[in-house]
Amino acid sequence: MDRLTPKIRHLLLAWLHRTRSGPISFIRQFSYKDIKKATDDFHRIIYSNSHGSAYRARFKDGNIALVKEVTGLSEGKEIFYKEVQLLGRLHHRHLLALKGFSTGDKRLLVFDNIENGSLKEHLNDPLRTPLNWKTRLQIAVGVTAALEYLLFFGGPPVYRVSISSSNIMLDENFIAKISDVSLKSSVGTYMKMPSSCSKECMDQECGNLIFQLGVVILELITGQSSKQEDSDLIQWDQGSRLSNSIHKMIDPDLGNNYDSRELRKL
Template identity: 65%
Template structure:
């Protein structure tokens, strides 16, 4: 299977380039007043960083969506439109779909349904029903599948992606949706610029950062603990030589005894591999996905 994908990849990428080189993708443009009304005056922040503020919003049709304000982005409109078109061409079950955008004195991206909110809300909010073990496994595999798509089946690969419980949204069926992809802040390399230093199987420095984030996310799913400060406490725990003897202390109490110990060990093995990879990952995202699907019985996408 691995050899077959390598053989077909150039043809798939060639088809993607042809499909993206045509007319500008039709994307709805939202007036600023509609953005402000839908966010209730930018009231509910889902997550924020130096170049993005993401808000929960509801339009008149009743659907709950995610609206991201792009900050610290000094590029002209043409560059912004190209980036929007690139994001609009991304189609995967575990990526939050782009619905439209807004430009002017402030720039916004409008994404699809986030009916169940963020993963962080479900892990940290005591009012919400805890996520069961099967759902957590489904989320982990969904995130890895999305990363495989971004890194292997896009030209250039999408290396700018943030993976944490705040930026992963859940749909009505608890399918994970990556929401923080593309559109770099100023001063960083843009998503449209190919990274020639990283091989196609993604084993370079950019992928090492993504792998580390994935490892921390998996630890969040297992422990139910927040990854504040980059998940330093979680990373320190799994890097310890005798972490296996303390698994029962770190496991999320909300799981009770409903988890499968063999699946837990497989998930921990992936997390440990990811957080220890440094700038030179020892496995590709495709290999990790194949390993998880072999070890864990979850229906495939």
């Protein structure tokens, strides 16, 4: 047994070195050409924000995926590989799972199946069957659980998170998945954030996320999707004084098919 110890140690160190640098062995590398074709030359845009654009991809085998462009990493491929490593280790039922990556003219991340599209599509498309109350409640709880995981249980908070009805994706069972999670900046600098970022900075970041979550919950209740940086929906709510009569806020498509106690708690 003593003679085996150095060999085991050598193998472990070799594995650790491979996972810390260079191409990632446990995550698939997609052909840039295949992704370009699957996204119709990057024309199938799902959403676009300050963090970059995300595209719907349909591959030759019929799989539908979300492809996200990585922007803001100018330090080279090494930093991109580290981002892929960190995102690949995130595992939560309500986070879109990373399936692969690609390098080429764009640095791209390929995420899990998005069979039912985005929450925004379901709120805006009159041809879709309206989401029932139970599903809306599950979406709100699921998104909140994912944020809790990222902020408190996912290790040091090195991730930049954005939530909106555009980037909350729904799988074939209408389980909500947050898709817009990435590193705040280069891995080398931001990994030091817990000691360099003040409590006020963290409080502000959490406050921003709670505000975004509140807007999503308001959209789920009203069936109205915000279009102008969230302000139009909030102004509509405040201007109509519906907060004084909460049941009047409910989406007409739900009729009376909701639980008033759950509505108040939500």
